[in-house]
Amino acid sequence: MDNDSQNKSRPVRVFGLSITELEALRELALKRYGKPSVSLLAKKLLQAQLETPEEPDAVKLPPPKCRRRITVRLPDKDRAYLEAAAELRRGTINDVARDIIQSHIYRHPMLSAYEADTLYQSNYQLLLIGRNINQIARHLNAGENASLNSRQITELKKFIDAHIAKVNHVLQANRRRMRG
Numbered sequence: 001m002d003n004d005s006q007n008k009s010r011p012v013r014v015f016g017l018s019i020t021e022l023e024a025l026r027e028l029a030l031k032r033y034g035k036p037s038v039s040l041l042a043k044k045l046l047q048a049q050l051e052t053p054e055e056p057d058a059v060k061l062p063p064p065k066c067r068r069r070i071t072v073r074l075p076d077k078d079r080a081y082l083e084a085a086a087e088l089r090r091g092t093i094n095d096v097a098r099d100i101i102q103s104h105i106y107r108h109p110m111l112s113a114y115e116a117d118t119l120y121q122s123n124y125q126l127l128l129i130g131r132n133i134n135q136i137a138r139h140l141n142a143g144e145n146a147s148l149n150s151r152q153i154t155e156l157k158k159f160i161d162a163h164i165a166k167v168n169h170v171l172q173a174n175r176r177r178m179r180g
Contacts, residue, residue: 054113074095088174090114115170122163129159 017025022038030040037108074082085096089112111119139145 012042111170115173118166118170122166125159125163129156 025038026036030036082093082096086093091112
C-alpha cells in the first residue's frame with residue numbers, strides 16, 4: 001500500500017451497544033469534547049491507547065513457601081534514611097525497605113503497620129460513635145427522651161476532630177511518600 005491509502009480514514013463499526021449506552025456515550029462525548037459524537041469519543045480513546053506505552057504485567061511468581069532473608073549493603077547515608085523513616089513510621093528498617101520495594105513493584109505507596117493500625121483503630125472508634133448516634137436516633141424516633149447535654153456534644157466533637165486529625169496525619173504522610 002502507498003502512503004495515501006494508509007493515511008485515509010476508514011469507518012470502524014461497533015456492535016452490541018444499547019440505546020441507553022449510546023445516549024450515555026453521547027453525553028460523555030459532549031462533556032469531554034463539546035460534541036455529542038460517539039465516533040469522536042471512540043476516536044480519541046483509541047488514539048490515546050496508541051500514545052500510551054503499554055506497561056508490562058507484573059511478574060507472576062508462585063507464592064513463597066517461606067520468607068527468605070535478603071542482605072543489602074547500603075551507604076551510611078541510605079542506612080540513616082531508613083533508620084529515620086523507621087522511627088517516623090514506628091516500624092523497623094525491614095518494614096521500611098519492604099514497603100519501598102513493594103511500592104515500586106505494585107506502583108502505589110504502602111501504609112506502614114502503624115498507619116494501618118491507626119486507620120483500623122480510627123474506623124473502630126467511628127463505628128462506636130455511629131452505634132451511639134443510632135441509639136439516640138432510635139430513642140428520639142420512638143418518642144422517648146434522649147437527653148444530650150452540651151458537654152456530651154462537645155466531647156463527641158472533640159473525639160471526631162481527633163479522629164479526623166489522626167486520619168489526616170496518615171494520609172499526609174502517605175502523600176509525602178508519593179511525591180518522593
